[in-house]
């Protein structure tokens with residue numbers, strides 16, 4: 001018995017439990033069937049479900065459910081990322097609240113603290129994915145820090161070392177002294193800051209005048225090793241090759257020429273401080289300059305800053321400016337607003353700092369990945385992102401893989417007192433160079449993305465040879481956010497080709513970013529976030545899934561509450577029409593044997609929609625697929641088929657009921673990938689098996705000729721509803737018209753002549769418009785097509801009036 005009112009709350013939870021309990025989400029190797037594999041982008045262990053997860057989860061689940069119904073051995077792999085810096089920051093914050101630091105605790109106790117926190121509070125997103133109806137194989141949940149995965153990570157590092165790609169070097173990094181680690185470019189947020197631009201005179205060593213430079217960081221003058229000018233700048237040509245004296249420290253440094261100098265900035269002469277600026281660092285490497293640092297890892301002036309050691313950069317800058325004033329080398333100071341990088345976690349101003357880090361040479365890894373994109377073996381959707389991914393690979397830079405954190409995979413590198421290093425899978429007995437047994441392990445950990453790069457195959461058991469790897473690698477699709485194309489997608493491509501000898505997936509979906517309804521970024525701190533779990537509570541998971549798919553596009557999209565409400569109406573409408581059919585179908589079984597016009601027509605419409613939905617899912621055009629389904633349910637199935645069939649349904653016409661049930665079956669199957677719960681619940685009313693495991697319909701073109709069979713009736717309804725003019729119809733057409741439009745309820749009082757005149761006028765207007773070359777050339781294609789369709793309908797309506 002179906003309730004008169006559909007309540008998603010109880011129904012959805014019940015099916016989520018049932019599907020999982022009955023093992024309908026799980027996949028195991030099966031050589032008799034083709035596989036279809038998506039690995040979920042592993043969310044942070046600390047995270048909670050946000051709109052991006054909900055949208056991406058829906059996209060992936062729709063694809064997975066669709067393929068499962070099509071007979072594929074579908075695996076949707078779940079799991080978590082340990083998210084080094086994010087997780088460490090959360091736990092450190094808790095320690096601070098207790099008045100402790102991780103240093104007081106020590107590494108081992110701190111790690112135990114993190115694990116404990118994770119067990120209690122972390123790893124909640126997979127539970128939230130369940131509430132979305134996401135059919136991940138939860139029995140396969142992996143974690144980038146679990147034992148097997150950690151082994152894979154170390155194996156990757158050792159492999160890269162064996163290939164000769166791993167090296168240690170001083171490079172400039174984004175240093176956050178608050179978090180005490182180097183952080184990746186992605187974790188740096190740029191925001192405007194009001195600084196002072198200080199103009200400083202650097203006297204020439206030969207006493208012949210001076211060069212003025214402008215700087216926002218006077219404290220770093222102490223680490224200057226050159227002054228650079230653009231080679232073509234006429235103001236400075238005569239100075240190239242001479243020496244100047246660095247203020248405060250009195251160091252004699254050269255004036256060099258470099259193309260990187262922007263003649264328009266400041267005075268056109270640049271102080272070069274390779275130890276504290278990324279651009280200067282590159283200039284310094286090109287000219288073989290020293291890399292001095294005067295600011296330490298704690299954000300304070302270091303021992304090389306002499307008298308200023310221990311001061312903050314701000315305090316040191318004041319002292320330097322005072323010195324400049326006193327020595328008449330300060331030309332002027334002016335206010336200056338500019339974008340400055342800040343740490344995403346702590347908000348601290350980033351210190352570009354040269355430090356000794358571990359690096360991976362990427363050229364040989366990037367080349368085959370670039371080729372895979374160039375050749376089209378890996379396709380991005382929308383394609384513009386493929387270009388972006390390719391550009392990055394073609395200009396690949398070394399990868400800084402060491403992080404000064406505790407939470408993560410500790411580098412498998414051991415040092416001996418003589419400064420040799422040994423890289424090994426497990427603690428070595430002795431130094432590989434000198435045999436010393438006094439070994440100390442490098443305290444740093446690997447970049448979190450180093451482990452994420454292995455996600456498509458480490459989750460399947462790599463580096464062991466497993467049946468899962470044979471069955472499920474390479475996978476099929478990666479669906480993710482735009483921000484992590486470089487950090488994650490490209491690195492999975494490189495790692496997959498290098499370690500597995502094949503690309504990990506052939507399609508990359510870059511989904512829309514869902515913005516707040518007012519167009520701002522969705523963010524908890526801005527108060528613009530919308531919690532998808534609240535949407536699920538209020539409208540159901542099916543409505544939320546439908547609405548999110550309906551919102552997608554190739555661009556960023558504003559969140560639309562209307563789309564979710566539309567999904568809710570769709571679920572209700574489907575419920576009500578199913579209830580109507582099933583209540584009158586007692587004892588009947590689905591049997592496709594269409595006798596009347598509307599029966600053949602709905603079967604044809606369902607098959608035409610099947611084609612549209614398949615095309616939409618194949619091309620990853622989810623909004624188009626959602627629209628097709630909506631139109632099929634609301635307009636075709638409910639408003640026309642069910643209304644037309646109602647009188648015979650009430651008469652318990654057995655042939656009609658068999659066909660109506662068969663049509664409903666097909667409708668449920670088509671809707672299931674997008675709205676799994678309500679469809680499964682209705683299916684269960686007249687089936688013992690599960691819809692999730694049902695078969696996707698084969699093409700059925702037997703009734704294709706009837707796909708437009710109702711157009712005369714539909715036109716007549718349009719005419720009647722607009723003008724109360726009755727169009728003469730006969731036979732089935734008249735019967736359907738009467739059943740659906742129920743003209744007895746509305747008096748046929750319209751003026752047929754006036755309607756003919758009106759239609760003739762519309763036809764000449766439309767013909768004129770389409771004949772206009774300007775309109776045909778300039779209007780968007782869909783506008784032109786819509787106008788043509790209108791014209792055809794007017795003509796049909798006029799003809800029908802006779």
Ligand SMILES: [Zn+2]
Nearest residue numbers: 176179343346
């Ligand atoms: Zn920080």
Ligand SMILES: [Zn+2]
Nearest residue numbers: 416420431434
């Ligand atoms: Zn040694």
